[in-house]
Amino acid sequence: MLRNGIGRFQASKTLLAGMLALAMAAPALAHHGWSWTEDGFFQLEGVIRGIYLGNPHATLDVDVEGEIWRVELAPPSATTRAGFTEASAKVGDEVTAIGNRSRDSAEKRMKAVRLTVNGKTYDVYPNRVPPA
Amino acid sequence: MDFLVAIEQLGAVRLLKGSYYAYPIVNALHIASIGVLLTSVWLMDLRVLGWLRSLPETVFLRLLRRVALAAFLCAVVTGLLLFSVRASEYATLPVFLAKMALIVLAALNLVLFIVLGRNRPEGQAPDRGERAAALASALLWTGVLFAGRFIGFA
Numbered sequence: 001m002l003r004n005g006i007g008r009f010q011a012s013k014t015l016l017a018g019m020l021a022l023a024m025a026a027p028a029l030a031h032h033g034w035s036w037t038e039d040g041f042f043q044l045e046g047v048i049r050g051i052y053l054g055n056p057h058a059t060l061d062v063d064v065e066g067e068i069w070r071v072e073l074a075p076p077s078a079t080t081r082a083g084f085t086e087a088s089a090k091v092g093d094e095v096t097a098i099g100n101r102s103r104d105s106a107e108k109r110m111k112a113v114r115l116t117v118n119g120k121t122y123d124v125y126p127n128r129v130p131p132a
Numbered sequence: 133m134d135f136l137v138a139i140e141q142l143g144a145v146r147l148l149k150g151s152y153y154a155y156p157i158v159n160a161l162h163i164a165s166i167g168v169l170l171t172s173v174w175l176m177d178l179r180v181l182g183w184l185r186s187l188p189e190t191v192f193l194r195l196l197r198r199v200a201l202a203a204f205l206c207a208v209v210t211g212l213l214l215f216s217v218r219a220s221e222y223a224t225l226p227v228f229l230a231k232m233a234l235i236v237l238a239a240l241n242l243v244l245f246i247v248l249g250r251n252r253p254e255g256q257a258p259d260r261g262e263r264a265a266a267l268a269s270a271l272l273w274t275g276v277l278f279a280g281r282f283i284g285f286a
Contacts, residue, residue: 032285054149055217056159056284077152 037100037111041130044069044097044110048089048117053079058124060112062095071097072111074124084115084122093117098130136219149217158213165207166277172200173273180245180258180266190254227286231279238272241265 049068050061058073073079089095099112113125123129139145148154176196178184184192215222222228245265249258258266 036285052218055151055155076150 038103042101042110048091048093048095067108069108079124082122082124089117133220136223139216139219145216158210162210165203168203169200172196177266177270181263225286227279227282231276234272234276241268
Protein backbone atom coordinates (compact mmCIF):
# COMPACT_ATOMS: atom_id res chain seq x y z
CA MET A 1 0.00 0.00 0.00
CA LEU A 2 1.78 3.11 -1.31
CA ARG A 3 5.21 1.75 -0.36
CA ASN A 4 7.18 4.73 -1.64
CA GLY A 5 4.76 7.36 -0.40
CA ILE A 6 4.80 9.41 -3.62
CA GLY A 7 1.02 9.15 -3.85
CA ARG A 8 0.66 10.54 -0.34
CA PHE A 9 2.88 13.50 -1.11
CA GLN A 10 0.71 14.29 -4.14
CA ALA A 11 -2.38 13.99 -1.97
CA SER A 12 -0.87 16.38 0.60
CA LYS A 13 -0.17 18.95 -2.12
CA THR A 14 -3.72 18.74 -3.40
CA LEU A 15 -4.99 19.11 0.13
CA LEU A 16 -2.79 22.15 0.80
CA ALA A 17 -4.09 23.77 -2.38
CA GLY A 18 -7.64 23.03 -1.23
CA MET A 19 -6.99 24.58 2.18
CA LEU A 20 -5.55 27.72 0.59
CA ALA A 21 -8.58 27.98 -1.67
CA LEU A 22 -10.82 27.63 1.39
CA ALA A 23 -8.88 30.33 3.25
CA MET A 24 -9.16 32.71 0.32
CA ALA A 25 -12.84 32.04 -0.19
CA ALA A 26 -13.54 32.68 3.47
CA PRO A 27 -13.72 36.51 3.55
CA ALA A 28 -16.89 36.17 1.47
CA LEU A 29 -18.62 34.55 4.43
CA ALA A 30 -18.59 36.23 7.80
CA HIS A 31 -20.56 37.06 10.89
CA HIS A 32 -18.01 37.36 13.71
CA GLY A 33 -17.10 40.97 14.44
CA TRP A 34 -17.56 43.87 12.05
CA SER A 35 -14.73 43.42 9.55
CA TRP A 36 -17.15 41.99 6.99
CA THR A 37 -19.56 44.94 7.11
CA GLU A 38 -19.61 48.29 5.35
CA ASP A 39 -18.77 51.39 7.40
CA GLY A 40 -21.87 53.46 6.55
CA PHE A 41 -25.26 52.80 8.10
CA PHE A 42 -27.82 50.71 6.32
CA GLN A 43 -31.54 50.45 6.99
CA LEU A 44 -33.67 47.44 6.29
CA GLU A 45 -37.47 47.20 6.57
CA GLY A 46 -39.39 44.00 6.25
CA VAL A 47 -41.42 41.25 7.85
CA ILE A 48 -39.89 38.84 10.37
CA ARG A 49 -39.85 35.27 9.08
CA GLY A 50 -37.60 33.73 11.72
CA ILE A 51 -36.24 34.59 15.15
CA TYR A 52 -33.25 32.97 16.84
CA LEU A 53 -32.49 34.28 20.31
CA GLY A 54 -29.54 32.18 21.44
CA ASN A 55 -25.81 31.53 21.44
CA PRO A 56 -23.47 32.30 19.83
CA HIS A 57 -25.57 35.31 18.76
CA ALA A 58 -29.15 36.15 17.96
CA THR A 59 -30.42 36.49 14.39
CA LEU A 60 -33.58 37.51 12.55
CA ASP A 61 -34.64 36.36 9.11
CA VAL A 62 -36.43 39.27 7.45
CA ASP A 63 -38.53 39.17 4.31
CA VAL A 64 -37.92 42.29 2.21
CA GLU A 65 -40.15 42.21 -0.88
CA GLY A 66 -39.80 38.46 -1.22
CA GLU A 67 -36.09 38.26 -0.44
CA ILE A 68 -34.97 36.81 2.88
CA TRP A 69 -32.29 38.82 4.66
CA ARG A 70 -30.25 37.51 7.59
CA VAL A 71 -30.04 40.21 10.28
CA GLU A 72 -27.36 39.45 12.85
CA LEU A 73 -27.77 40.75 16.39
CA ALA A 74 -25.62 40.58 19.52
CA PRO A 75 -25.00 37.48 21.68
CA PRO A 76 -28.19 36.56 23.58
CA SER A 77 -27.03 38.15 26.84
CA ALA A 78 -26.41 41.55 25.22
CA THR A 79 -29.55 41.28 23.10
CA THR A 80 -31.62 40.58 26.21
CA ARG A 81 -29.87 43.45 28.03
CA ALA A 82 -31.02 45.73 25.20
CA GLY A 83 -34.57 44.69 26.13
CA PHE A 84 -35.18 42.43 23.14
CA THR A 85 -36.60 39.15 24.41
CA GLU A 86 -38.79 36.28 23.17
CA ALA A 87 -41.78 38.49 23.96
CA SER A 88 -40.56 41.49 21.92
CA ALA A 89 -41.33 40.18 18.47
CA LYS A 90 -42.96 37.29 16.67
CA VAL A 91 -42.94 35.91 13.16
CA GLY A 92 -45.07 38.16 10.94
CA ASP A 93 -44.18 41.41 12.77
CA GLU A 94 -42.75 44.31 10.80
CA VAL A 95 -39.22 45.29 11.73
CA THR A 96 -36.83 48.10 10.92
CA ALA A 97 -33.17 47.27 11.39
CA ILE A 98 -30.39 49.86 11.32
CA GLY A 99 -26.80 48.73 11.15
CA ASN A 100 -24.10 47.75 8.71
CA ARG A 101 -24.61 45.52 5.72
CA SER A 102 -22.16 43.03 4.30
CA ARG A 103 -19.44 44.45 2.05
CA ASP A 104 -20.41 41.69 -0.36
CA SER A 105 -23.38 43.31 -2.07
CA ALA A 106 -24.53 39.92 -3.39
CA GLU A 107 -25.00 38.74 0.19
CA LYS A 108 -28.34 39.55 1.83
CA ARG A 109 -26.88 39.93 5.30
CA MET A 110 -26.42 42.76 7.77
CA LYS A 111 -25.45 43.26 11.39
CA ALA A 112 -27.99 45.38 13.24
CA VAL A 113 -27.15 47.87 15.97
CA ARG A 114 -30.75 49.03 16.42
CA LEU A 115 -34.10 47.32 15.90
CA THR A 116 -37.55 48.85 15.86
CA VAL A 117 -40.42 46.37 16.28
CA ASN A 118 -44.02 47.07 17.31
CA GLY A 119 -43.22 50.74 18.04
CA LYS A 120 -40.34 49.95 20.38
CA THR A 121 -36.65 50.56 19.74
CA TYR A 122 -33.90 48.21 20.92
CA ASP A 123 -30.26 49.27 20.77
CA VAL A 124 -28.50 45.91 20.62
CA TYR A 125 -25.09 47.57 20.17
CA PRO A 126 -25.63 50.83 22.13
CA ASN A 127 -22.08 52.08 21.52
CA ARG A 128 -22.42 51.73 17.75
CA VAL A 129 -25.81 53.33 17.11
CA PRO A 130 -25.93 56.34 14.77
CA PRO A 131 -25.68 59.75 16.49
CA ALA A 132 -29.11 61.14 17.44
CA MET B 133 -33.23 17.68 9.05
CA ASP B 134 -36.08 16.82 11.44
CA PHE B 135 -33.55 14.97 13.54
CA LEU B 136 -31.35 18.09 13.71
CA VAL B 137 -34.32 20.27 14.67
CA ALA B 138 -35.19 17.72 17.36
CA ILE B 139 -31.66 18.08 18.79
CA GLU B 140 -32.14 21.86 18.99
CA GLN B 141 -35.33 21.31 21.01
CA LEU B 142 -33.79 19.11 23.72
CA GLY B 143 -34.14 20.65 27.17
CA ALA B 144 -30.42 20.75 27.92
CA VAL B 145 -29.69 22.21 24.49
CA ARG B 146 -32.25 24.96 25.01
CA LEU B 147 -30.58 25.82 28.32
CA LEU B 148 -27.19 25.98 26.61
CA LYS B 149 -28.65 28.09 23.83
CA GLY B 150 -29.77 30.79 26.24
CA SER B 151 -27.00 30.45 28.81
CA TYR B 152 -24.76 33.30 29.90
CA TYR B 153 -21.94 31.19 31.35
CA ALA B 154 -22.26 27.65 30.00
CA TYR B 155 -21.86 28.37 26.30
CA PRO B 156 -18.63 30.42 26.59
CA ILE B 157 -17.25 27.79 29.00
CA VAL B 158 -18.03 24.95 26.58
CA ASN B 159 -16.48 27.09 23.83
CA ALA B 160 -13.31 27.59 25.89
CA LEU B 161 -13.07 23.85 26.64
CA HIS B 162 -13.43 23.12 22.92
CA ILE B 163 -10.53 25.47 22.18
CA ALA B 164 -8.43 23.95 24.98
CA SER B 165 -9.08 20.42 23.62
CA ILE B 166 -8.06 21.46 20.12
CA GLY B 167 -4.92 23.16 21.45
CA VAL B 168 -3.85 19.97 23.24
CA LEU B 169 -4.81 17.82 20.24
CA LEU B 170 -2.84 19.90 17.74
CA THR B 171 0.20 20.19 19.98
CA SER B 172 0.37 16.44 20.51
CA VAL B 173 -0.31 15.72 16.81
CA TRP B 174 2.41 18.11 15.65
CA LEU B 175 4.93 16.70 18.16
CA MET B 176 4.18 13.11 17.04
CA ASP B 177 4.43 14.09 13.38
CA LEU B 178 7.71 15.96 13.93
CA ARG B 179 9.14 12.91 15.70
CA VAL B 180 8.16 10.60 12.82
CA LEU B 181 9.54 13.12 10.28
CA GLY B 182 12.94 12.99 11.98
CA TRP B 183 12.99 15.85 14.48
CA LEU B 184 13.32 15.35 18.28
CA ARG B 185 15.51 12.27 17.75
CA SER B 186 16.80 12.40 21.33
CA LEU B 187 13.36 11.22 22.51
CA PRO B 188 12.65 7.47 22.22
CA GLU B 189 10.02 7.12 19.51
CA THR B 190 7.90 4.31 20.96
CA VAL B 191 7.47 5.84 24.42
CA PHE B 192 7.04 9.35 23.05
CA LEU B 193 4.35 8.33 20.54
CA ARG B 194 2.54 6.11 23.05
CA LEU B 195 2.25 8.99 25.53
CA LEU B 196 1.25 11.60 22.98
CA ARG B 197 -1.24 9.34 21.24
CA ARG B 198 -3.05 8.87 24.56
CA VAL B 199 -3.03 12.64 25.12
CA ALA B 200 -4.26 13.25 21.57
CA LEU B 201 -7.09 10.69 21.84
CA ALA B 202 -8.26 12.12 25.18
CA ALA B 203 -8.16 15.66 23.74
CA PHE B 204 -10.01 14.48 20.62
CA LEU B 205 -12.78 12.94 22.77
CA CYS B 206 -13.12 16.20 24.74
CA ALA B 207 -13.22 18.14 21.46
CA VAL B 208 -15.97 15.83 20.12
CA VAL B 209 -18.11 16.20 23.26
CA THR B 210 -17.74 19.99 23.47
CA GLY B 211 -18.06 20.30 19.68
CA LEU B 212 -21.35 18.37 19.69
CA LEU B 213 -22.65 20.74 22.37
CA LEU B 214 -21.66 23.83 20.33
CA PHE B 215 -23.22 22.23 17.23
CA SER B 216 -26.44 21.33 19.03
CA VAL B 217 -27.75 24.89 19.59
CA ARG B 218 -28.14 25.51 15.83
CA ALA B 219 -27.67 22.00 14.44
CA SER B 220 -29.87 22.43 11.34
CA GLU B 221 -28.06 25.64 10.42
CA TYR B 222 -24.49 24.37 10.92
CA ALA B 223 -25.23 21.15 9.02
CA THR B 224 -25.79 23.17 5.83
CA LEU B 225 -22.55 25.22 6.11
CA PRO B 226 -19.96 24.17 3.52
CA VAL B 227 -17.10 25.02 5.87
CA PHE B 228 -18.62 22.85 8.63
CA LEU B 229 -18.98 19.93 6.20
CA ALA B 230 -15.39 20.53 5.04
CA LYS B 231 -14.25 20.29 8.67
CA MET B 232 -16.09 16.98 9.17
CA ALA B 233 -14.60 15.63 5.92
CA LEU B 234 -11.09 16.64 7.05
CA ILE B 235 -11.62 14.80 10.37
CA VAL B 236 -12.64 11.64 8.47
CA LEU B 237 -9.56 11.96 6.23
CA ALA B 238 -7.34 12.50 9.28
CA ALA B 239 -8.78 9.37 10.91
CA LEU B 240 -8.20 7.30 7.74
CA ASN B 241 -4.66 8.69 7.59
CA LEU B 242 -4.06 7.54 11.17
CA VAL B 243 -5.18 4.01 10.21
CA LEU B 244 -2.85 4.14 7.19
CA PHE B 245 0.05 5.26 9.39
CA ILE B 246 -0.53 2.41 11.84
CA VAL B 247 -0.80 -0.15 9.02
CA LEU B 248 2.39 1.11 7.34
CA GLY B 249 4.41 0.93 10.56
CA ARG B 250 3.03 -2.27 12.07
CA ASN B 251 6.00 -4.50 11.10
CA ARG B 252 8.75 -1.96 11.67
CA PRO B 253 11.30 -3.18 14.25
CA GLU B 254 11.91 -1.04 17.32
CA GLY B 255 14.63 1.55 16.69
CA GLN B 256 14.37 1.49 12.89
CA ALA B 257 13.54 4.84 11.25
CA PRO B 258 10.09 5.29 9.69
CA ASP B 259 9.99 4.71 5.93
CA ARG B 260 8.83 7.24 3.33
CA GLY B 261 5.23 6.06 3.50
CA GLU B 262 5.05 6.62 7.24
CA ARG B 263 6.73 10.01 6.92
CA ALA B 264 4.26 10.97 4.20
CA ALA B 265 1.38 9.97 6.47
CA ALA B 266 2.91 12.07 9.28
CA LEU B 267 3.09 15.09 6.97
CA ALA B 268 -0.50 14.48 5.85
CA SER B 269 -1.52 14.22 9.52
CA ALA B 270 -0.03 17.63 10.35
CA LEU B 271 -1.70 19.22 7.30
CA LEU B 272 -5.08 17.55 7.87
CA TRP B 273 -5.35 18.43 11.57
CA THR B 274 -4.22 21.99 10.88
CA GLY B 275 -6.90 22.10 8.19
CA VAL B 276 -9.47 20.93 10.77
CA LEU B 277 -8.41 23.82 13.03
CA PHE B 278 -8.75 26.42 10.27
CA ALA B 279 -12.06 25.08 8.98
CA GLY B 280 -13.40 25.07 12.55
CA ARG B 281 -12.44 28.65 13.15
CA PHE B 282 -14.03 29.73 9.88
CA ILE B 283 -17.38 28.32 11.09
CA GLY B 284 -17.49 31.35 13.41
CA PHE B 285 -17.35 33.65 10.38
CA ALA B 286 -19.61 31.76 7.99
